Each structure stands twice: as structure tokens, then as C-alpha cells.
Amino acid sequence: MAQRKNSTITKRWVLNTLFVIVFVLIALMIVALLLFKHQYYETVRVTLDSRATTMVDSFFELSSDGSDEAFNLRAKDFVESFHDKSIMEVWVIDRYGHVVISSSGFSVEHEKYPDYYAAKTEKDGKANWVGRTSSGEHVMSLTYMLNPVQGQARGAVRYLISLEGIDRQLVTVFFLLLLLCSVILTFVTVSGMFFIRSIVQPVKKINEAALRISEGDLNTRIEEGTYGDEIDQLTQTINNMAAEIKESDRLKNEFISTVSHELRTPLTAIKGWGETIMDAPTEDAELTQKGLEVIIKESERLSELVEELLDFSRMETGKMTLRLASFDVLAALREIVTTFAERSKRENIQLICKLPEKQVRMRGDQNRIKQVFVNILDNAFKYTTSGGKVTLTAYVSQFDTIYIEVRDTGCGIPKADLPHVTEKFYKANTSVRGSGIGLAVVQEITALHEGHLSIDSEEGIGTTVTVTLPVQEIIE
Numbered sequence: 001m002a003q004r005k006n007s008t009i010t011k012r013w014v015l016n017t018l019f020v021i022v023f024v025l026i027a028l029m030i031v032a033l034l035l036f037k038h039q040y041y042e043t044v045r046v047t048l049d050s051r052a053t054t055m056v057d058s059f060f061e062l063s064s065d066g067s068d069e070a071f072n073l074r075a076k077d078f079v080e081s082f083h084d085k086s087i088m089e090v091w092v093i094d095r096y097g098h099v100v101i102s103s104s105g106f107s108v109e110h111e112k113y114p115d116y117y118a119a120k121t122e123k124d125g126k127a128n129w130v131g132r133t134s135s136g137e138h139v140m141s142l143t144y145m146l147n148p149v150q151g152q153a154r155g156a157v158r159y160l161i162s163l164e165g166i167d168r169q170l171v172t173v174f175f176l177l178l179l180l181c182s183v184i185l186t187f188v189t190v191s192g193m194f195f196i197r198s199i200v201q202p203v204k205k206i207n208e209a210a211l212r213i214s215e216g217d218l219n220t221r222i223e224e225g226t227y228g229d230e231i232d233q234l235t236q237t238i239n240n241m242a243a244e245i246k247e248s249d250r251l252k253n254e255f256i257s258t259v260s261h262e263l264r265t266p267l268t269a270i271k272g273w274g275e276t277i278m279d280a281p282t283e284d285a286e287l288t289q290k291g292l293e294v295i296i297k298e299s300e301r302l303s304e305l306v307e308e309l310l311d312f313s314r315m316e317t318g319k320m321t322l323r324l325a326s327f328d329v330l331a332a333l334r335e336i337v338t339t340f341a342e343r344s345k346r347e348n349i350q351l352i353c354k355l356p357e358k359q360v361r362m363r364g365d366q367n368r369i370k371q372v373f374v375n376i377l378d379n380a381f382k383y384t385t386s387g388g389k390v391t392l393t394a395y396v397s398q399f400d401t402i403y404i405e406v407r408d409t410g411c412g413i414p415k416a417d418l419p420h421v422t423e424k425f426y427k428a429n430t431s432v433r434g435s436g437i438g439l440a441v442v443q444e445i446t447a448l449h450e451g452h453l454s455i456d457s458e459e460g461i462g463t464t465v466t467v468t469l470p471v472q473e474i475i476e
Contacts, residue, residue, distance in 0.1 A: 009203070010196050021188055025181040029174075036173050040166045044140050045128055048088070048159045052126055052144035056157055060146055068094065071155065075100045078157070091158040093143075100155070110134050116156055119143040125156075130163070138163040202231045206238060213238075218246035266298035309437075322365040322448055326472060329369060329402060330360050330394060336373050337392060340381070348386040354393040359475035360402050364449045369469075372445050375438040376406045376465050383410035383463065402471050407464045413457035421455060442467075 060074050075092035079101050090103045099108045115129035125145030139160050146154040212220040221239050225232040273291035280287050337353045344351035380390045388409040396402050422443045446453045457463035
């Protein structure tokens, strides 16, 4: 069997949850940063675009002279009258693509302006560009082509604005988002670890307790919490399980002790009488007869006990089978009453039988049904003292159901023991002989016949056992 790799709840949480949260936070931060950048850059673009209006064309159309000298003069006037020099730079480009004048006053000989060539091909005569100047400054530019005059191109106006301040703001936004994500991640990690610890610690205790229980320490109990959550429910379940295992173990040991005693008693009697007969004179026929009767009686007792154990074994493994046939259940009851008549005289217990004079046929295993009533009557006689009374009553309901009731005047069963008397190995009164599995077998056989077993008892007054079985036919 391959050994599984060691893993913990904390490791699984880190891999399955924390990493996912980190990924989501990084993705959200990137998306937010891109949105901020788009919003800032779009604001700059709109600002530049607002400068490229028909008013620019009107300014250059004031001169009727279409010569290059007149254009250059108008360009100089345009730049000198430009009011936004503090926030942006403006160029005037002639019809040949040469920069006539720049509001910055610096040489632009080595500068690139791809937006100018792009604007020449655009329908609206405008184009944007984002890039770096020859000095490395990050800028956004917009070129606006002037309307031609008499089919002749006049040049263009180019606006530039620095993005350095916006880039610094984006860096600030990045660090703020990073700080926010770090705070969120720290909070999630701390709260998650606290929550994980609140699970891991109880689970460790539960695991340790379960190991001790598996090693045989059935007195181990886990301290139950106060939250009433699944962990506390599991704790309570394991504590209940340990208590039930301990009780089951106690009952099993008592059962082994009881069965050993039940087996030893007839075996001792058989062995003792066997030795007595061997040592007795051959002419002592009376002693031999008595000894053989005891041996036969105790052998039958052993046989019944062994059969009961076999039935219980079949019941535990689910191999108890029925030989189904139609039979008269009242006739079977009368046979059982006959076998107990002699015992009632011997033990001075009055046996009262109240069976209707009719045939009540049911489909089932006749021998198993007889076994049910033999076990019930045997219990009634065992727990009833001399001078007591056992009453067997049967009646049929209008719903094709027969009720067989066995009532005794014995010691009764304590209320605390009553719910457990049909459990395996359970004995309410350990002073009375028996294996403690008779009623468990009775309940199993009754259930296999789709019947019902109920027990009602009052301590010091007696016990009533009722078996309900379905019937096929009632013949008056």
C-alpha cells in the first residue's frame, strides 16, 4: 500500500485558498491600475483634442496671402498668443513638414513626430501619439492638419503635453493599491490562520483521542466545546461512540462469561454423571437410569445453547434464512404450550392458555416461529418465581393480523434496562441463567416475518411481551 504524502489543513488552505486570493488581488490591482492609466490618459487626450478646433483654422485664414512668409508670420502670432504654454507645448508645422516655430523655444530638429504623418492620412486630419522625446520625456501629442486653401495644403499645428506628472501619480496609485492589497492579504492571512488554528487544534485532540481509543483505552473522552458547530458535534459523536464501544465491550465480556458458565454447568453435570455411571455397580439400574436422564437433559440444554449461538451468528452475518410455507400458527402455539405444561408443574408456575378455537394460517418458517415463542415463554418462566403465573393469549384483528401476548408475574424489567433488552449480549438481570441473546434472535426472526415485537414491563409486577404477525387466512 502506497504511503500518502504528509499534508495538513494549513498547507491545503495556503495552496487552495491563499494562493487564489493572492492571484485575485494581483489581477484586481493590475486591472485597477490599467483603468486609472486609461482614465488619466483619456483626460489628457480630450484636453489636447479640445485645442484642435476650427478656431485654429480661422486664425490662419485671416491672412489672404497664401505665401510661406505670411504663414510663418501667422504661426509666430499664433504661438505668442497661445495661453496654455504652462501646461502644454505647441508647434506649427508648414506644408513641407518642417517645424516653423515651437512655444518652448528649444530646437526640435532631432525630434520625431509620427502623429503628423498619421494625421495626414486621417479623414478628420487629427492623430495622437504617446512616446518619448529625444530628451527622454514621456509625452502625448496631437497633430491637427490645417484646412487647405484653394486645394493647397497649409501645414499643421501640433500640441504636446508631458505625462511625467501623470506617471508619478500612477506610481503613487500603484503603491497605494499594493498597500491596500497587502493590508487585505494580511487580514485574510491572520484571520484565516486564526480560523484554521481553531479547527486544527480540536482536530488534533480528536485524532489523538481516536488513536487512544483504537489502542484500547475506552475511557478516553474529548473535552467538548461550546460553539455547537460540526467540530463539537464530531467530538460528541466520538465520545458517544467510545461510551458505546466500552458498554459493548463490557456486555461482550459478560456474554463470554455467561456462555462459559452456561456451557460449563451442563458439561460438568454430564461428566459427573458419566463418571458416576462408570463407577456404579452394573446392577444399579435406577442410578444408571437417573444419570442417563440427566445426561440427556443437559445434552439437550447444550444443543439449545449451541443452536442459539448459531442463530445469533447467522443473524450477525445476515445469513439467517427462512423456509417459507403456509402453516397454522395457533396449532404451533398449542404444541409449544404442551411442552411447557410439564415445566409449569415442576416449577409450580401456573400456565394459562387463551387461544381461540380456529385456524389462523400464515406464511413463514414454522420452526423459527416456534423458536420465537419458546424463547419468550422460557424467559417468562425464568423470571417468574414459584407460585407465579404465566398467561399466553392470542387474538386476531380485523386487519388480518394476529397478536400473541405472553404476560408473567415475574420480577419485571427496570425502566432503564427496558430499551436495551433486545440488544445483543444485554442482560437486565445477571442472576438468572441465559446467554443474553435470546430476545435479539426473537426480534430478528419477527422482523424477517414482517412482524413486530414489543415489550412492556413494570418492576416488581411483571412483563408483557407481544408479537404481532401478518396472517393469510382465518378459518373458523
